[in-house]
Amino acid sequence: MPDKTKKTVSTDPGNREDKVNVTRRKFIRAGMGAAGVAYAAALGYPVYRYLADPAEKAAAQAAETEKELVGADTLPQGSAMIFRFGGQPALLIHHEDGSWVSFSAVCTHLACTVEFQKKEKRIHCACHGGTYDMYTGKNISGPPPKPLTPFKVEVLDGKVKIARA
Numbered sequence: 001m002p003d004k005t006k007k008t009v010s011t012d013p014g015n016r017e018d019k020v021n022v023t024r025r026k027f028i029r030a031g032m033g034a035a036g037v038a039y040a041a042a043l044g045y046p047v048y049r050y051l052a053d054p055a056e057k058a059a060a061q062a063a064e065t066e067k068e069l070v071g072a073d074t075l076p077q078g079s080a081m082i083f084r085f086g087g088q089p090a091l092l093i094h095h096e097d098g099s100w101v102s103f104s105a106v107c108t109h110l111a112c113t114v115e116f117q118k119k120e121k122r123i124h125c126a127c128h129g130g131t132y133d134m135y136t137g138k139n140i141s142g143p144p145p146k147p148l149t150p151f152k153v154e155v156l157d158g159k160v161k162i163a164r165a
């Protein structure tokens with residue numbers, strides 16, 4: 001009956017070399033694995049930054065609560081301009097009577113960008129014909145279910161300051 005507790009130790013030098021080779025092979029494999037991980041990280045990080053930046057930028061823009069529009073005080077009466085506020089288009093109108101108003105330019109129906117129409121004396125959405133009051137932003141006709149979001153406007157020292165109401 002063979003003794004199972006007895007270990008066989010090889011004294012064959014070729015066998016020892018095999019063990020050394022296996023260890024070397026493991027070491028090289030581990031090294032290549034680590035190099036592969038480092039290479040993937042080096043390639044992946046810029047891709048991650050590229051993809052993550054718009055989301056970070058959008059979050060930062062959405063958090064914007066006020067903005068100065070330098071030179072916008074020269075906007076002629078009876079005209080309007082579109083600018084970006086909180087990552088979204090916004091509308092600034094300088095009315096004929098000298099008053100200023102500002103609204104989100106995002107239609108409350110399906111989010112098309114609205115425009116000021118001086119002749120028709122309204123804010124209009126070309127997508128489905130929605131109209132809004134040019135002084136209050138209230139939805140007047142068409143599919144928009146609610147008024148445009150109003151912003152505060154302050155004109156001071158050559159600057160127009162827009163802030164969330």
Ligand code: FES
Pocket residue numbers: 107108109110111112125126127128129130142143144
């Ligand atoms: S998106 Fe403006 S009316 Fe439909």
